[in-house]
Structures are given as structure tokens and as C-alpha cells.
Amino acid sequence: MKRVELVVSPVESDVDLQVEGRSLYQGRAKATGLREAEMFLADNEPYQKLKTFRPPSVSGYNYPRFASRSIRHCLEMLPDREKEFAGYPMGNFFPFIVFLGCGLGYQIEALVERADVVNALVFEPDEEKFAASLFTVDWESICDRFLSRKGYDIRFAIGVDATERNLKELLERNLNKRVPLHPAMTIYFNHQACNINRSIAEEIRKDLPTLFASWGNYDDEMKRLNNTAFNLRAGxxxxxxxxxxxxxxxxxxxxxxxxxxxxxxxxxxxxxxxxxxxxxxxxxxxxxxxxxxxxxxxxxxxxxxxxxxxxxxxxxxxxxxxxxxxxxxxxxxxxxxxxxxxxxxxxxxxxxxxxxxxxxxxxxxxxxxxxxxxxxxxxxxxxxxxxxxxxxxxxxxxxxxxxxxxxxxxxxxxxxxxxxxxxxxxxxxxxxxxxxxxxxxxxxxxxxxxxxxxxxxxxxxxxxxxxxxxxxxxxxxxxxxxxxxxxxxxxxxxxxxxxxxxxxxxxxxxxxxxxxxxHHDPELEQRLAKVGTFLSGRADNLRRILRSSLRGKKDVVRLMAPLIDASQIVETPKGFNVPQPEQYVAQHLLRGTLMHYMTVGLYHSMAAADDSGATVVAAHWSKAFAGFLEAVPAHYASVITDQSTGEGRRWLEMTIHDPETVVEG
Known part of the structure; x- marks a missing residue:
């Protein structure tokens, strides 16, 4: 560490951190962290309403295509919250806390000891400050509170190139990986009321339209893949x-x-x-x-x-x-x-x-x-x-x-x-x-x-x-x-x-x-078939995760981390040293609609008045979600690999506003 110095006194029970010769805590780092944690809990008492973005509604899924129709039918089974929505009634836990600034970490240690935090993201713009925290708090114990419990998750985003633009990109990239917890369930804990960190979070909030616009969906991705297949077949x-x-x-x-x-x-x-x-x-x-x-x-x-x-x-x-x-x-x-x-x-x-x-x-x-x-x-x-x-x-x-x-x-x-x-x-x-x-x-x-x-x-x-x-x-x-x-x-x-x-x-x-x-690809049909195989495997894995018991809001929140990981991670299959190229295509096909489905389940469950209502919502949602995943492999085959159906060619003369034919029958 070249810019920061950890100050430990043999006669004082507290510590300090000096950054380029300036005291960050005036010798009271532990006390500052504890006070911040207590203030945060006072400002975010249990059972208050979190007022962010309203849950998805039926009107957002009007296309008469396979995935859009599936989500629409799911939403029709749930309470309509398009008009009457005053916030998410929170329980006695935090779905997702983003710690803006780590410092010496005492505020994080104090908070996770006093509150039930299910998902956390620790953002520290200064790598040397984070390095100093390795000497002050027990990160192994902090992380174990998350990693030892099913459905709990903690991530770190540490800056190494401290320009405000790069730091915004770092935080935004890590937040976007936690959809659907972000943005509606995101609660910020801004260490020492840092203006720079507050500014970065505000810029990310302004750019949220870019997040929503980038999700995509299975229907659109299938149309793109079908077109690609026909164009590549043509040489x-x-x-x-x-x-x-x-x-x-x-x-x-x-x-x-x-x-x-x-x-x-x-x-x-x-x-x-x-x-x-x-x-x-x-x-x-x-x-x-x-x-x-x-x-x-x-x-x-x-x-x-x-x-x-x-x-x-x-x-x-x-x-x-x-x-x-x-x-x-x-x-x-x-x-x-x-x-x-x-x-x-x-x-x-x-x-x-x-x-x-x-x-x-x-x-x-x-x-x-x-x-x-x-x-x-x-x-x-x-x-x-x-x-x-x-x-x-x-x-x-x-x-x-x-x-x-x-x-x-x-x-x-x-x-x-x-x-x-x-x-x-x-x-x-x-x-x-x-x-x-x-x-x-x-x-x-x-x-x-x-x-x-x-x-x-x-x-x-x-x-x-x-x-x-x-x-x-x-x-x-x-x-x-x-x-x-x-x-x-x-x-x-x-x-x-x-x-x-x-x-x-x-x-x-x-x-x-x-x-x-x-460009000619003599192995094109084999590649398309492999995509279908990997798509089926991903869908089966997600269905296994959805079999979890969902008895209240926290259970739904705890389901998000494994679902997010399953939707994003491409694992190396048995018999190979690295993931196969076709796996990335399969992952991309499902990714957008998975984000939409997870958002529907999380937001509508959290919008319920209590755990009893959330349990009913979760039951309808998980059944619809699993049904979609079960039908995906056959749908893919009918459009992409089984050319005898003629569905892929019919798609060439369909807009996104036209209903599907053979597949629906």
C-alpha cells in the first residue's frame, strides 16, 4: 500500500486510516462503522415499504409469441398492480444491499451481524482502502454468513482504475449482473456519505433505461437465430x-x-x-x-x-x-x-x-x-x-x-x-x-x-x-x-x-x-443441433432450482441468486476442458426471458401484503415458469433443427406481431 496507512495505537482500542496523509476516521474507525450501521437500520426499519419500480404488468407482454404469451398468461394469474401500487412491503430482512465504499469495513461487519442481509455487493473504488480492510475486519466470517446459507450471496467490485467514468462502469456492470434484485430491490449504504459514490449511483439511476432496453427475450432471439440459420445455409x-x-x-x-x-x-x-x-x-x-x-x-x-x-x-x-x-x-x-x-x-x-x-x-x-x-x-x-x-x-x-x-x-x-x-x-x-x-x-x-x-x-x-x-x-x-x-x-x-x-x-x-x-460452414446443422442439446440441459437445470419450497417473501428472494447464476454462467460440460461455443448461443437464447420471468416472480411476490400472499403468487409463478422451460426444447426443434415442419421458413414471413402456427398447435 503506497497511498494509505493503517494507524493502530497500542493505547487506543480503535484504529484509523490515513489516505495520502489525511485521516479518514479521526482515530475512530470502529465507532464510525457501528454508528453508520445503527443509523442505516434506523432509516430502514422492518416492515416498511420500499418505493421503487412497480412490478411488471400484463400490458407489457402483448406479442402473440411463445415466450411473451407464457409470461402474459402467468401475469393474468397474479394480482393486477398496474394502477394500485404504493411500494413493496418489506419483511425483517434486506433482499439486496449495495455497500458504496468499504473503507476499513467495520460498518459492513456491524450491519451483517445485526440484520438479515440476503444479497450484498461491496463496492470500493480504492483498491488500497480495501487492502487495508483485510487487516481490520474478519472477511472470512462476513462472507461465511452468506456462503454458508442457501440462497445467500455476496459479491465484491473493487476499483483499480479510479476515474469516475471507469468506476461507474464497474459498479453498473456488477449491478446489471444482479437483475432482478437490481434495480427494484436495491438499497444503497453510502459509507461516510461519500459525494463521489452518491454521484456514481445517481448516474447509474439515470441510465436505467439502457438496462431495461438491453434485456431481450427468447422470442426475439429465436427470430434472430432462425434468420442466421437461413443466411448461413445460403453461403x-x-x-x-x-x-x-x-x-x-x-x-x-x-x-x-x-x-x-x-x-x-x-x-x-x-x-x-x-x-x-x-x-x-x-x-x-x-x-x-x-x-x-x-x-x-x-x-x-x-x-x-x-x-x-x-x-x-x-x-x-x-x-x-x-x-x-x-x-x-x-x-x-x-x-x-x-x-x-x-x-x-x-x-x-x-x-x-x-x-x-x-x-x-x-x-x-x-x-x-x-x-x-x-x-x-x-x-x-x-x-x-x-x-x-x-x-x-x-x-x-x-x-x-x-x-x-x-x-x-x-x-x-x-x-x-x-x-x-x-x-x-x-x-x-x-x-x-x-x-x-x-x-x-x-x-x-x-x-x-x-x-x-x-x-x-x-x-x-x-x-x-x-x-x-x-x-x-x-x-x-x-x-x-x-x-x-x-x-x-x-x-x-x-x-x-x-x-x-x-x-x-x-x-x-x-x-x-x-x-x-x-463464408461456408459444412457443420452448420450439427452446431444448431448442439445448441438445442445445451438449451435443453439449461432448461432442466433451471427447473430443478424452481422445485425449491417457496413459503413467503424471503424464500423467493433466496431463490434469485441460484437462478441468476444458472442464467448467466456457462459451465464446462463433461468430457471437455472448456465450455463449448454452442453453449453460449443456448445461454443467450434464454437469458432475456429468464430475466423477465425472474422479475415477475420477485417483484410480484415482494408486492404482496404478507408472506401468505407471497406464497400464493410464488406458486402460480413457479408453475408457469417451469412450464415454459419444459416446452422450450420442443419449440426450438420445431423452428430451428426440424426443417420438415416448415415453421422456420414460415417465420421469415412473420413479424413479431404475428401469432405462431405449428408450434402453438
């Missing part, structure tokens, strides 16, 4: 993630935010001197205004994407190279003359299906994120983001007028569907406010907020590796940290200056073309 071309140089010619990425209406003339004037990449619904906004991009990037796997692109017409898509995720609906590539696929590194498909060389970081959650991520990782350095508003000032104008959301086309089934959904989501849905580039505020949704944060994280990640990257925000929406706003009058001049310094560089189109290769 598709893929884009290799390989940096062959540093390229400075300007890349313009066009989304479909409302501000692109006013900015389109800028793109049109410079069209011959830029590489134009449309993203998602941004394509129609460009084409309807007479602008054809060089590349079009797609990320969404739904059949809706095929319908949208088909409505544009194949003639208008000529000359555009489609860059699509491996999960794209397998009907989409047939609409374009030139198609290359890519994979996402935060997805198990690259590992499970030998696509690592085609995988890119930070592609989620929107097409604009994917477009930026792909071109940045291929060595391009100058980006201009259009239509990346990530919000809107007017609820009635949330997309570009030329996009599918800009005008309702009664002759188009998909236009009618999407505009009806938009009315519900934008005019009636809950919105949040974020900072706008003009100094004011704009409205946004949780998914847009997640996309904006993802771009900011990608910028931070990219600049840690290459400080040559330049990104300008040419949208008139939300502030994007790390991407300065560029006024319309400055666009052409900035493009000109960049081009002057990049005259001798190759055209971006030729760079991309040199990275395309055909």
Missing part, C-alpha cells in the same frame, strides 16, 4: 473486420431523425464528394428526396424490414450495397444487387458459428450505431451524423417527413402498422427530457436514450484506441457527448478541408470491396 458473403489503413475521406451517416428534413440540401450539394451511408429508416427519407446512398446498413431482424424495403421498390435500390447483420430476415438480401453481412461481437453468434473475423463491437441498439461502428472499426476517421436526433421537440414530428413514419400510406400494410405503433409510442407513451444542441430540452424515449449513450460509449472506446477520429453531430436534436454540433453553414467548408488532405487515399467503396469474402 452468404461477409465483411471481414480488418483494418487495412487509416482513411480520412468523409463518411456521412444518415438516420431518419426529424432534423434531416432541413439538412438534406447539404447532403445533396456534396453528394459526389462524400460516402453516404443510410441507416435503417433513413434510406426512404433519402430516396424520397432524390438522394441515393452508396451503402445501406440494417440491424433489425424482423420481417417488417423486408416489407419496408420492398415498398421502396427494387429499382430504387439498384446501385446500393446492403451491409446487413447476420440476423437480417433472409428475404431481404434478394432485394439488393450487392449484399454483405456482418456479425455483432456482443452476441454469441460469432463464437457459436465461427464468425469471429466478421464481428464488430458496439453495433447495438440502432442502425446508426451499427453504421458508425462498422466504418470506424474499418479505419475510417471522419464522420458526419445526420438525422441522429435521438429525440424530438414535437411529439407529432418524431421522424423525417420522407421516412415511413413521416406520412401514412394506407395502401401499405407496414406503413399503417408502424404509424399506428408510433401514435401509441410517441403521442401516448412516456417520454423523458434530455439536453438539446440549441441549449434547451427535447423529448426522447428510453430506446433512443440507449442509442445515444451507446454512440457516446463507442466514441469514448474508439478514442482510447485512436485519437485521430473526428465526429460531427449534424443533427439538430440531442447533445451527443464527444460529437460537437456542426452548424449548417460550416458543413461544406469542413468537407472541403478534409478532402484536400485525403486526395491520394482510396475510395471507401474499394476499401469495403476488398474485405468481402464468402
Amino acid at each position: 452468404s458473403k461477409f465483411l471481414r473486420n480488418s483494418v487495412t489503413g487509416s482513411f480520412h475521406k468523409p463518411v456521412v451517416i444518415a438516420g431518419s431523425g426529424p432534423s434531416i428534413d432541413d439538412r438534406l440540401p447539404l447532403i445533396r450539394e456534396c453528394r459526389d464528394t462524400i460516402t453516404l451511408v443510410s441507416a435503417g429508416t433513413g434510406l426512404k427519407a433519402l430516396i424520397n428526396n432524390g438522394v441515393t446512398p452508396d451503402f445501406h446498413v440494417e440491424l433489425d431482424p424482423d420481417y417488417l424490414i423486408y416489407q419496408l424495403l420492398n415498398d421502396i421498390g427494387r429499382d430504387k435500390l439498384k446501385g446500393i450495397t446492403l451491409i446487413a447483420v447476420n440476423e437480417i430476415n433472409a428475404l431481404v438480401p434478394g432485394l439488393f444487387d450487392e449484399v454483405v453481412l456482418y456479425a455483432k461481437r456482443d452476441n454469441p453468434a460469432p463464437k457459436g458459428f465461427r464468425l469471429e473475423q466478421y464481428a464488430f463491437e458496439h453495433c447495438n441498439p440502432t442502425c446508426t450505431n451499427a453504421a458508425f461502428a462498422i466504418f470506424q472499426q474499418l479505419g475510417f476517421r471522419n464522420f458526419f451524423l445526420f438525422g441522429t436526433d435521438y429525440g424530438f421537440k414535437d411529439r407529432t414530428k418524431h421522424h423525417a417527413s420522407g421516412s415511413v413514419y413521416g406520412s401514412r400510406d394506407e395502401s401499405s400494410e407496414v406503413s399503417v402498422l408502424l404509424n399506428d405503433l408510433a401514435r401509441k409510442n410517441f403521442l401516448e407513451g412516456k417520454l423523458i427530457e434530455v439536453d438539446a444542441v440549441d441549449g434547451g430540452k427535447i423529448f426522447t424515449r428510453s430506446d433512443y436514450f440507449t442509442a445515444m449513450r451507446s454512440v457516446e460509449n463507442l466514441l469514448h472506446w474508439a478514442r482510447e484506441r485512436d485519437d485521430d477520429i473526428q465526429v460531427w453531430n449534424c443533427a439538430d436534436g440531442a447533445v451527443i457527448s464527444g460529437a460537437p454540433w456542426l452548424a449548417p453553414d460550416n458543413f461544406a467548408g469542413t468537407i472541403g478541408r478534409i478532402l484536400d488532405g485525403a486526395v491520394s487515399e482510396p475510395a471507401p467503396e474499394s476499401v469495403i470491396a476488398g474485405l468481402v469474402e464468402v
Whole structure:
């Protein structure tokens, strides 16, 4: 320890910790810890109500698909708490305490001796402070209080790179691993009322929409896997993630935010001197205004994407190279003359299906994120983001007028569907406010907020590796940290200056073309079968855990730690030295819906008035959960591996809003 010094006096019964010469406890570390524990217990007395997030409701599970329908049926058996909810009546135990700051650990020792803490996370930003605590409290005894009891759990998150950004990422990452205990059951114990730790926790609270948006679900993951299977069976071309140089010619990425209406003339004037990449619904906004991009990037796997692109017409898509995720609906590539696929590194498909060389970081959650991520990782350095508003000032104008959301086309089934959904989501849905580039505020949704944060994280990640990257925000929406706003009058001049310094560089189109290769996998069907085998094994293991006796709220809480571990951990199977690639695909397929099911069980049980009510809720929930897990293997086989059913091919022409057929029968 170089910065901290443990001070022990031969005449005093208490101790102190000095950090860079400054006393942390004024010689009273033990007394401070005991006082903090007593104050915490006084502020969190037994049987009070914990007022956080309300339990999930039936209205959140409307898709007529296998997993969503299963959860919906489960919720229909439980009390409706969508309107009348005043908090979670707590028992005489704590489901989940997050200790913000460890210090010398006396407050943690005192609290676990006096209270029944089922799950704990110890977060200490300073590794040397934690090292000092190894000499003061009996961590073995503290941990044994958790590890010796079934369903109890304690984790540690110790900072080694003490910047506030990295510490936030450390705590957030560890909290996200404890869903569903986090966020609704999370109670913070902030040691010494530390302002930095409080600030970190507050920033995590603000970013909770990104947590909820990242869960996913079995229905969606199965659709993605089914599309992947069809695309790989076709022997598709893929884009290799390989940096062959540093390229400075300007890349313009066009989304479909409302501000692109006013900015389109800028793109049109410079069209011959830029590489134009449309993203998602941004394509129609460009084409309807007479602008054809060089590349079009797609990320969404739904059949809706095929319908949208088909409505544009194949003639208008000529000359555009489609860059699509491996999960794209397998009907989409047939609409374009030139198609290359890519994979996402935060997805198990690259590992499970030998696509690592085609995988890119930070592609989620929107097409604009994917477009930026792909071109940045291929060595391009100058980006201009259009239509990346990530919000809107007017609820009635949330997309570009030329996009599918800009005008309702009664002759188009998909236009009618999407505009009806938009009315519900934008005019009636809950919105949040974020900072706008003009100094004011704009409205946004949780998914847009997640996309904006993802771009900011990608910028931070990219600049840690290459400080040559330049990104300008040419949208008139939300502030994007790390991407300065560029006024319309400055666009052409900035493009000109960049081009002057990049005259001798190759055209971006030729760079991309040199990275395309055909991918064949003769063992694909065997890999898909292995996924099914591992999926069945995971489901069986989870069902065994669910057989536990559930007689009250604490029993449900105690069930969470083993369920969380079973949903996250990929163990090495017998006969192997390491986990098999297909296991990660199986784990990913189930993960999202497991989180949803665990959240339903925990939150509704804890919302019950007493243990008797919680027991009834838990019985209905565990039966429904086990029933879903029992049906999963056959469902997987019917869609993915047993091609004789024809269900997988039927899925290619189904949106997430369409009911399943053979499987349900």
C-alpha cells in the first residue's frame, strides 16, 4: 500500500486510516462503522415499504409469441398492480444491499451481524482502502454468513482504475449482473456519505433505461437465430473486420431523425464528394428526396424490414450495397444487387458459428450505431451524423417527413402498422427530457436514450484506441457527448478541408470491396443441433432450482441468486476442458426471458401484503415458469433443427406481431 496507512495505537482500542496523509476516521474507525450501521437500520426499519419500480404488468407482454404469451398468461394469474401500487412491503430482512465504499469495513461487519442481509455487493473504488480492510475486519466470517446459507450471496467490485467514468462502469456492470434484485430491490449504504459514490449511483439511476432496453427475450432471439440459420445455409458473403489503413475521406451517416428534413440540401450539394451511408429508416427519407446512398446498413431482424424495403421498390435500390447483420430476415438480401453481412461481437453468434473475423463491437441498439461502428472499426476517421436526433421537440414530428413514419400510406400494410405503433409510442407513451444542441430540452424515449449513450460509449472506446477520429453531430436534436454540433453553414467548408488532405487515399467503396469474402460452414446443422442439446440441459437445470419450497417473501428472494447464476454462467460440460461455443448461443437464447420471468416472480411476490400472499403468487409463478422451460426444447426443434415442419421458413414471413402456427398447435 503506497497511498494509505493503517494507524493502530497500542493505547487506543480503535484504529484509523490515513489516505495520502489525511485521516479518514479521526482515530475512530470502529465507532464510525457501528454508528453508520445503527443509523442505516434506523432509516430502514422492518416492515416498511420500499418505493421503487412497480412490478411488471400484463400490458407489457402483448406479442402473440411463445415466450411473451407464457409470461402474459402467468401475469393474468397474479394480482393486477398496474394502477394500485404504493411500494413493496418489506419483511425483517434486506433482499439486496449495495455497500458504496468499504473503507476499513467495520460498518459492513456491524450491519451483517445485526440484520438479515440476503444479497450484498461491496463496492470500493480504492483498491488500497480495501487492502487495508483485510487487516481490520474478519472477511472470512462476513462472507461465511452468506456462503454458508442457501440462497445467500455476496459479491465484491473493487476499483483499480479510479476515474469516475471507469468506476461507474464497474459498479453498473456488477449491478446489471444482479437483475432482478437490481434495480427494484436495491438499497444503497453510502459509507461516510461519500459525494463521489452518491454521484456514481445517481448516474447509474439515470441510465436505467439502457438496462431495461438491453434485456431481450427468447422470442426475439429465436427470430434472430432462425434468420442466421437461413443466411448461413445460403453461403452468404461477409465483411471481414480488418483494418487495412487509416482513411480520412468523409463518411456521412444518415438516420431518419426529424432534423434531416432541413439538412438534406447539404447532403445533396456534396453528394459526389462524400460516402453516404443510410441507416435503417433513413434510406426512404433519402430516396424520397432524390438522394441515393452508396451503402445501406440494417440491424433489425424482423420481417417488417423486408416489407419496408420492398415498398421502396427494387429499382430504387439498384446501385446500393446492403451491409446487413447476420440476423437480417433472409428475404431481404434478394432485394439488393450487392449484399454483405456482418456479425455483432456482443452476441454469441460469432463464437457459436465461427464468425469471429466478421464481428464488430458496439453495433447495438440502432442502425446508426451499427453504421458508425462498422466504418470506424474499418479505419475510417471522419464522420458526419445526420438525422441522429435521438429525440424530438414535437411529439407529432418524431421522424423525417420522407421516412415511413413521416406520412401514412394506407395502401401499405407496414406503413399503417408502424404509424399506428408510433401514435401509441410517441403521442401516448412516456417520454423523458434530455439536453438539446440549441441549449434547451427535447423529448426522447428510453430506446433512443440507449442509442445515444451507446454512440457516446463507442466514441469514448474508439478514442482510447485512436485519437485521430473526428465526429460531427449534424443533427439538430440531442447533445451527443464527444460529437460537437456542426452548424449548417460550416458543413461544406469542413468537407472541403478534409478532402484536400485525403486526395491520394482510396475510395471507401474499394476499401469495403476488398474485405468481402464468402463464408461456408459444412457443420452448420450439427452446431444448431448442439445448441438445442445445451438449451435443453439449461432448461432442466433451471427447473430443478424452481422445485425449491417457496413459503413467503424471503424464500423467493433466496431463490434469485441460484437462478441468476444458472442464467448467466456457462459451465464446462463433461468430457471437455472448456465450455463449448454452442453453449453460449443456448445461454443467450434464454437469458432475456429468464430475466423477465425472474422479475415477475420477485417483484410480484415482494408486492404482496404478507408472506401468505407471497406464497400464493410464488406458486402460480413457479408453475408457469417451469412450464415454459419444459416446452422450450420442443419449440426450438420445431423452428430451428426440424426443417420438415416448415415453421422456420414460415417465420421469415412473420413479424413479431404475428401469432405462431405449428408450434402453438
